[in-house]
Amino acid sequence: MQTGAARAPITGAAMRFLPRFRLRSRPLLDGACAGALLWCAISLAPLAGAPAVHVRAPSLIDVEIDAFHVALDDLRASYFGPVDTRSALASAWDAAVTYAQAHGASGPPHTPRPAITDRDALARFDAALRALAAEETAHRIDERRLGEAAIAGLASSVHENHTYYISPEDWAQRNATGQRYAGIGVTISQVGEGFYISEVFANSPADNAGLQRGDRLLAVDRMPVPPPSSDGLNWLVQHLRGEPGTSVSVGLSRQGAPLDVQLTRAYIYVPDFEAKILDGDIGYLRVRAFPPAASTGPDGKTIAQALDDALARFDTAGTRGWVLDLRNDGGGYLDAMTAVASRFLAKGTPLFVSRTRDGESTTRADGPQHLPARPLVVIINAGTASAAEILAAALQENGRALIIGQKSAGVANAANRDALPDGGGISITVVQSLTPLLKRPLDGQGVLPNEQVEASADDIPRGADRQLDRAKAILRAGLVPATAATH
DSSP states (O other): OOSSSOOOBBBBSOSHHHHHHHOOOOSSEEEEEHHHHHHHHHHHHHOOTTTOOOOOOOOOHHHHHHHHHHHHHHHHHHHHSSOOHHHHHHHHHHHHHHHHHHHTTOOOOOOOOOOOSHHHHHHHHHHHHHHHOOOOSSSSOOOHHHHHHHHHHHHHTTTTTTTTTEEHHHHHHHTTTOOOEEOOOOOEEEEETEEEEEEEEETSSHHHTTTOTTTTTETTTTOOOOOOOHHHHHHHHHHHHTTTTTTEEEEEETTTTEEEEHHHHHEEOOOSSSEEEEEETEEEEEEEBOOTTOOOTTTSOOHHHHHHHHHHHHHHHSEEEEEEOTOOOBBBBBHEEEEEEEESSOOEEEEEEEEEEEEEEEEEEOSSSSSOOOOOEEETTTOOOHHHHHHHHHHHHTTTEEEEEOOOOOOOOEEEEEEESOOOEEEEEEEEETTEEEEEETTOOOOOOSOOOOHHHHHHHTOOOOHHHHHHHHHHHOSSOGGTTTT
């Protein structure tokens, strides 16, 4: 997390956007398995007259132990805080025993004996894990799952929720390229006994047809929408999506009045950034994620360029203030976040502090700040995470904005994801993110709004948004401190 272009991304939890991590390549096998490869190479070219050397292929537990060694090395080398090897091995052993006993093992046959050095402790752990894997049970223990349990226990030993083992299945899924799909361009929410449109994406078929937040979905292609449930939501998704260029009819209810709309499906682009003027006097900025700073959207502009254009339009329109909507922004890349923050804060203003095993460093706004500055209200909620909550905290502590809404997610540390020889991976927190002035850890604590404004699902059927309405009212009433607009 330096201030240059190679800055490590910040990762969020359970958000709609997958975390973006820096990947480090490493050989498929090393340690004991690399030795097996060496002996295989020797056996292919035996000395004249010498008997052929037959080498046993690495077993599953061999591969898992090798993966365990790689994970331990990575943890000790990369984790932002100190790692106690003995405690890490004890946590891994407990997790392995728990798995084994849940799958038929009577108990650990050879608990690792105390060791003088970390190297001896690791060797004794390996031997005990092999013995545990070989224990005779009614159903033979799955060596791969046993090894995975040990690595998961190793990762959990630091008690930090962004450091964890990633199974081969999840590793493959998390690194898969997202598929494009065609649809109508809406977000659907279940409220009470119905499904409602909660958001319409700009320039989508739904937007072009005039669909609105609060429209209730009643039918698709004249088939009634099932009752609210996860199955009902899946049914809606399956029937609203389809091949681009195909037609779909949607039956709606808007404030009690029936409405039938014919739509043509298209590829949907959900922009990371949107801007518009609300009610003629409020500039509204929506950031859904922070892509790499140099990446461009369909309009060919970076997020910073798009923001510059939006603020210039707001000036021309004579807006009295700005709303920055960071709700459900799962984060992304710090270089993009820094570029956005730099439009609101003077050059040199501290944005956040990074704490690593090598010490602390401060990232500062690097300009150009947009002037004249306007009063700013930022909306956050429990889905505001990582880079987004770092931005909110920077604007709050520097007195630049009033924060409203709900407490943010509190998942603001940065992590690397490293591949392991068993096909899985390990996520390791390498940077602890602190607020710029108070140096308060954001992870696990989040950003507390200056004014708590709860969202309500009941707003959706009415097409209302009480958090946004409150933000506009604050700006019109002049409740944002004057100093907040002039930093």
